[in-house]
Amino acid sequence: MERSAHEVAVPARLRASWQRSERYGAPLDEVEPVFTSTVDDGSLFYECGHEVLENLHQTLANEPVSLMLTDSEGLVLSRLCSDSTILRSLDRVHLAPGFYYSERNAGTNGLGLALADRAPTLVSAEQHYCAGLWGYTCAAAPVVDPATGVLLGSVNLTTWSQSSKQLLLAVAQAAAGNTAALMMARGSGRTPRPAPRGEVFRVYSDRTPSALPLSQGWRQALAEAETAMAQGRVLAVVGEPGAGKTALASLARRSIRPRERVLNARPPAPRDADAWLALWAPELGKDDTCVIVSGVDALPASAAEELADALAGVPASAFTMTADDHTAVPEVLAELIDAVVEVPALRYRPDDIEPLADHFAGRRRFTPAAMRALTAYQWPGNVKQLREVVRQAARADVIDTRHLAPEVFSGATHRLTRIEAVERDEIVRCLTQPGASVAKAATMLGMSRATIYRKIAHYDIKVPGR
Known part of the structure; x- marks a missing residue:
């Protein structure tokens, strides 16, 4: 199969991209991009870009649009989409995290051309160099470091080729601009604390290092927690963020009740407190179930009061609390606590x-x-x-x-x-x-x-x- 720019009416930029794709030896029928397992998800660019796309995804959750962030080499860093059909289709052409989609790897496509020309780009249907991409419309906009002018990557929106595309490029440009603006706002080195989301999940035994030869400091804290729980006391496990408070509380519970189900409820955003408590409160008091309520020192006062009411009517064995600072635990919850165990910091x-x-x-x-x-x-x-x-x-x-x-x-x-x-x-x-x-x-x-x-x-x- 041969492609020619005369087969499809294309702008000069696309025609030049086809020519480059041909020189690169890009595939004509099936996309065969290079894969790497190394994806940099710790940069300021990724942090800001992913946050912008997550917010946009909430708006487009019911639309068959895939939102992607790539680096300057066309490596797909993240992908957000709620439409399972288009996700499966994109997987078949490897338009997924870990794959390179530059012109050199995939021929003319939206994100590859946006990076090559450092300009917003829309590529639809047969404008793609590879026939395997003819079913899609791709709108992409480059993201440039607002301080240095260095090309950082792109924001890419992909949907079906028959879908409306009038606003697709505008949305991509807005997302790219918002990413750069957010980077500028955070470029002073201040790292904002992640917003609370109120996750509730089950803690599995194979995720906690129960058999590791850990230090005396850890073993002593674990023994104190086990003793308090065995005595039926309401326990609060405290310590610095990331020290392992939930892991220690879970290990202590399982040492007493090995077959018990352990749930972890993390603190929510203030506006979500009611829904958060309603989600897991029915689990309180169930046989062989313990809930570890994390970060109670971060709860709004109203949520702390509702939580205290919910905890007041259940046995001490039904729950454990964690906090960074026991002195900051809301008073209504502090009154319930019978024992405090501190997890030493890793240092x-x-x-x-x-x-x-x-x-x-x-x-x-x-x-x-x-x-x-x-x-x-x-x-x-x-x-x-x-x-x-x-x-x-x-x-x-x-x-x-x-x-x-x-x-x-x-x-x-x-x-x-x-x-x-x-x-x-x-x-x-x-x-x-x-x-x-x-x-x-x-x-x-x-x-x-x-x-x-x-x-x-x-x-x-x-x-x-x-």
Whole structure:
């Protein structure tokens, strides 16, 4: 099969894209994009873009439109869509997270051309170079870093080719603009706390490290929780965010009642408090069921009062509470608490880092240098941060220092601006490459050795072996 720009009336930009696609050797019949399991979902661009698309998705939830975020190379980072039919169809052409959809990989398509020309683009039906994409209309708009002008990626909206497309490109442009605006608003380095969503889910035993050889600090807290529960006391488990409060409460319950069902109810947004409580309150008091109510110190006063009323009529064995700070627990709930157990922060139990990291890594293993870096770090985000760092690094079978997040090598005590964080990350990336040295890193970054030494000291960068 041969494609020619004369077969379909196309604008000059599309014609040029077809020509590039032909030079690249892009497939004509079936899309065969490159796949990677490495997707950067920790950047400010991803955070802001995904948030914008999630809000847009709520508006378009009943429409057969797939909302996607890609990086500057056309790698699909995320995809949001509620229409199962179009999702299955997109899966067949690999328009899904982890696949590259640049012109070079997929020929002329909306997001690929938007990235190539750095301009909003609409590609519909037979305007696509590959016949496998003729069933779709793709509208995409590039996202440019508002501070540096660097191309970061694109926002892409895909629907059926026969669907109305008049507003599709405008919506894509608005989403791209909102992403850039949100990045600018957050570019000072301040990281907003995730909005509470009030999830309620079951805690399974295989998700908690019950058999790990953890430290005395953890074992003591666990023993105190088990004792309080065995005595029928209302327990509050407290500690820093991410320290493992829910995990400890769940392990303690199962040590007493191994076959018990454990539910975790996380705090909701204030406007959703009534629906949140109605969702899981009927589970209270059921035989062999315990509810761990998380973050009670973050509840609005009205929600705390309703929760206290619901808890007052059930036995102590039916629930456990967690909080970051027991002194901030609303008074109506604090009056119910008979015992408080504190989970030590991870920095106070460094012996737990290695077994937890191995547990999170599964079958993958760490090099000695990588493990030294993990155990030397202070982990301000506690176990939750460790789990996330290992999850990102575990795309490699053997995890070395170069696979770890740059934050692990920095002991900077002040909050970094976005530009500082990028600079620190680049220095760490260069220093963790095989055979790297300060001199080589300076050359790669275009800095003098004196400057890079000063930067290393400024960010308190510590790389094992350097």
